[in-house]
Amino acid sequence: MNPTIETILNHRSIRKFTDQVISSEHLSLIIDCARAASSSSHLQCVSIIRVTRAENRELLAEYAGNQSYVSSAAEFLVFCADFNRHQQIKPDAKLGFVEQTLIGAVDSGLMAQNALLAAESMGLGGVYIGGLRNNPEKVCALLNLPEHVFPMFGLCLGYPDQVPEKKPRLPVDLVLHQERYRALDAQKLSEYDEQMREYYRERSQGKSEQSWSEQISQALGKEARPFMLVSLNKQGFALK
Amino acid sequence: MNPTIETILNHRSIRKFTDQVISSEHLSLIIDCARAASSSSHLQCVSIIRVTRAENRELLAEYAGNQSYVSSAAEFLVFCADFNRHQQIKPDAKLGFVEQTLIGAVDSGLMAQNALLAAESMGLGGVYIGGLRNNPEKVCALLNLPEHVFPMFGLCLGYPDQVPEKKPRLPVDLVLHQERYRALDAQKLSEYDEQMREYYRERSQGKSEQSWSEQISQALGKEARPFMLVSLNKQGFALK
Numbered sequence: 042m043n044p045t046i047e048t049i050l051n052h053r054s055i056r057k058f059t060d061q062v063i064s065s066e067h068l069s070l071i072i073d074c075a076r077a078a079s080s081s082s083h084l085q086c087v088s089i090i091r092v093t094r095a096e097n098r099e100l101l102a103e104y105a106g107n108q109s110y111v112s113s114a115a116e117f118l119v120f121c122a123d124f125n126r127h128q129q130i131k132p133d134a135k136l137g138f139v140e141q142t143l144i145g146a147v148d149s150g151l152m153a154q155n156a157l158l159a160a161e162s163m164g165l166g167g168v169y170i171g172g173l174r175n176n177p178e179k180v181c182a183l184l185n186l187p188e189h190v191f192p193m194f195g196l197c198l199g200y201p202d203q204v205p206e207k208k209p210r211l212p213v214d215l216v217l218h219q220e221r222y223r224a225l226d227a228q229k230l231s232e233y234d235e236q237m238r239e240y241y242r243e244r245s246q247g248k249s250e251q252s253w254s255e256q257i258s259q260a261l262g263k264e265a266r267p268f269m270l271v272s273l274n275k276q277g278f279a280l281k
Numbered sequence: 282m283n284p285t286i287e288t289i290l291n292h293r294s295i296r297k298f299t300d301q302v303i304s305s306e307h308l309s310l311i312i313d314c315a316r317a318a319s320s321s322s323h324l325q326c327v328s329i330i331r332v333t334r335a336e337n338r339e340l341l342a343e344y345a346g347n348q349s350y351v352s353s354a355a356e357f358l359v360f361c362a363d364f365n366r367h368q369q370i371k372p373d374a375k376l377g378f379v380e381q382t383l384i385g386a387v388d389s390g391l392m393a394q395n396a397l398l399a400a401e402s403m404g405l406g407g408v409y410i411g412g413l414r415n416n417p418e419k420v421c422a423l424l425n426l427p428e429h430v431f432p433m434f435g436l437c438l439g440y441p442d443q444v445p446e447k448k449p450r451l452p453v454d455l456v457l458h459q460e461r462y463r464a465l466d467a468q469k470l471s472e473y474d475e476q477m478r479e480y481y482r483e484r485s486q487g488k489s490e491q492s493w494s495e496q497i498s499q500a501l502g503k504e505a506r507p508f509m510l511v512s513l514n515k516q517g518f519a520l521k
Contacts, residue, residue, distance in 0.1 A: 042310075044284040045402030049314040049395050070282075072457050074289040076450045078394065081411045082500060083493075085451050090458045097460065121462075126455070127501050129465045130494045134501035139520065140414065140509040146383050147411075147433060150390020154318065155289050158398065162285035171321045171387075174380065185461035193387060210316045211325050215366070217312050218330045220337065221425035222361075225369045253323075254370045260322060261367050261374035269380040270521060280379065280520055281510060 048162045053207050055166025056110045058199030063115045067163055071198070074159035078151040081144045087152050088123035090184050090192075091116065097183060101195065104179050105172030114197035115165075118156065119173065119180070120149040122278070124189040136189055137279030149193040160198050170195035177272040188277040206244065209236045211253070230254065288402045293447050295406025296350045298439030303355045307403055311438070314399035318391040321384045327392050328363035330424050330432075331356065337423060341435065344419050345412030354437035355405075358396065359413065359420070360389040362518070364429040376429055377519030385518075389433040400438050410435035417512040428517040446484065449476045451493075470494065 063071075075089065092098055095112070101119075102111035111117055122145020128134050157167050171194045173180050180192045210216075212229055234252035242250040251259075273280060303311075315329065332338055335352070341359075342351035351357055362385020368374050397407050411434045413420050420432045450456075454469055474492035482490040513520060 043402050045288045046310060046314060046399050048285045049399055050317050052317050052319070054319060069453075070286060072453055074286060076453065076456055077290050077292050079292070079294060079397075079409050080450075081409070083448065083496065084500065085456075085493075087456070088458055088462065089456060090460070090462060092460060094460060124501075125462075126465055127497050130470070131498040131501055134498075135504050136501070138505040138507060138509065139513065140506040142383075143386050143414070143433065143509070144411070144505075146386035147390040150387040151394045151409075154391045154394035155398075157319075158395075159286050159289055162283050169319050169321070169391075171384070174383070184458075185463075187462060190462060193383065208323065210320075213309075213312055213316065216316055216325075216327070216329060218328055218424075220330070220332060220334060222328065222330060222365075222427060222430060223425075225366055230370070253325075256323065257367050258371040258374075260324065261364075261371055261376070264375050265378040265384075266380040267378060267521070269378065269383070273379065281507070 048158055052161060053205045054168040055201045055203060056168050057203040058110065058114050059202045061115065061200040063165065063198060068116060071156050071159045075152040075156040078155045081148055084144060086123055086145050087149050088121045088190065090119040090121060092119060100183055101173065101180065104176035105170050105195065106175050108170060108172055110168065110197050111170055111195060115199035118196045119184060120153050120193050120196065121186060122146060122149060122191045122193055125187050128189055137277055137281055139280040142273065142278050142280060145191065146193055153196055157196060164200070165198055166201035167196055167198040170197060174266055174269065178275065181276060186276065191273060191276045191278055206240065209240055288398055292401060293445045294408040295441045295443060296408050297443040298350065298354050299442045301355065301440040303405065303438060308356060311396050311399045315392040315396040318395045321388055324384060326363055326385050327389050328361045328430065330359040330361060332359065340423055341413065341420065344416035345410050345435065346415050348410060348412055350408065350437050351410055351435060355439035358436045359424060360393050360433050360436065361426060362386060362389060362431045362433055365427045368429055377517055377521055379520040382513065382518050382520060385431065386433055393436055397436060405438055406441035407436055407438040410437060414506055414509065418515060421516060426516065431513060431516045431518055446480065449480055
């Protein structure tokens with residue numbers, strides 16, 4: 042165990058923040074940490090939009106499905122796959138391949154996780170906002186995102202005003218496969234389901250409980266943002 | 282500055298490793314760190330395949346475009362978007378949406394970056410292997426990946442046998458946008474291009490040099506893995 046591993050294992054998503062601002066020195070370090078992440082083929086195809094104006098934050102909070110902490114967090118960063126930069130350099134760049142969407146999504150994840158961990162290591166907390174993808178076209182319009190730029194997710198950062206319980210993760214045996222993929226172990230899944238039920242029971246003072254299997258069944262009984270293909274296409278992510 | 286931020290800023294990709302193995306305690310911590318990452322809507326849609334057998338490593342090294350360190354690294358982990366788990370729980374789960382591919386790619390990135398940083402904090406080094414996507418169908422066959430599981434990238438880990446220079450990143454002003462997206466600053470791009478030329482000149486003892494703009498123009502003059510859509514489809518990632 043060392044301080045980095047402690048920071049990583051101590052993660053919980055923070056959705057309630059104090060009014061304290063993040064100093065420009067701290068923010069600058071957080072962005073430098075994001076930039077230090079690996080980049081696929083050195084393409085560096087991620088841009089970060091820092092949104093500070095209250096009216097823009099409120100709109101983004103609404104677009105994300107009324108997540109008020111998008112508005113109340115000290116900082117809000119939008120991580121975007123960005124191949125517009127490359128097109129500015131090479132106007133006839135071959136773009137619109139699904140491979141580039143994969144690279145943009147993965148590399149956004151690598152950069153953002155560096156940013157979040159850097160923040161957490163300084164006593165800050167944060168939460169990812171995938172909910173921006175509820176309204177990608179409105180987000181693009183608000184942030185002036187040109188063709189070949191797509192908002193993958195947001196990141197709220199600020200000083201925590203809550204200490205939530207850590208949410209139990211799938212046990213290692215269900216996540217890590219040795220040599221070849223193997224099907225779910227029903228016994229281990231059932232134990233995890235019971236653990237999640239217990240977690241929700243405690244969090245809600247006994248008012249509700251749900252196993253992970255129940256949660257999954259509910260979530261995947263619905264279509265997953267079926268408009269996404271059209272929204273990606275409009276930004277030039279043709280997925281060919 | 283603190284140890285976590287030092288670890289993050291000290292990153293360089295390591296492609297040459299000593300013979301030293303990674304202890305099972307260390308590996309276990311690395312996997313726990315991966316599991317501690319945020320997960321979109323608590324879907325936990327990432328599986329990690331740990332490949333240890335020499336013959337499988339050699340095949341993966343070949344599939345990745347003859348990257349020998351895939352074979353020589355102490356550990357090799359393949360991060361996969363995994364919605365098969367959910368289908369086992371809910372056989373009629375609504376799958377094959379491009380949104381799920383985005384979630385799988387982003388969440389793989391978050392988990393893998395936790396794993397790499399945990400490793401780096403313990404004196405290990407590593408490198409991501411996007412090259413697995415040169416031959417996704419062969420990777421799927423070798424790792425027995427069922428429908429709704431897709432190999433996003435690999436991660437080599439081991440004790441470093443090299444200390445490469447840190448590769449200069451795009452300057453902060455070209456990555457971080459305030460409030461709204463803005464076009465490239467030509468002057469800053471040109472300074473970065475010169476910095477990259479210098480970096481490659483030093484690394485090659487003057488034998489070659491290339492600016493970032495030249496590198497980008499070369500890379501994006503070619504189609505980006507145009508077979509990817511078919512490969513994703515075959516695994517049930519229909520991108521609807």
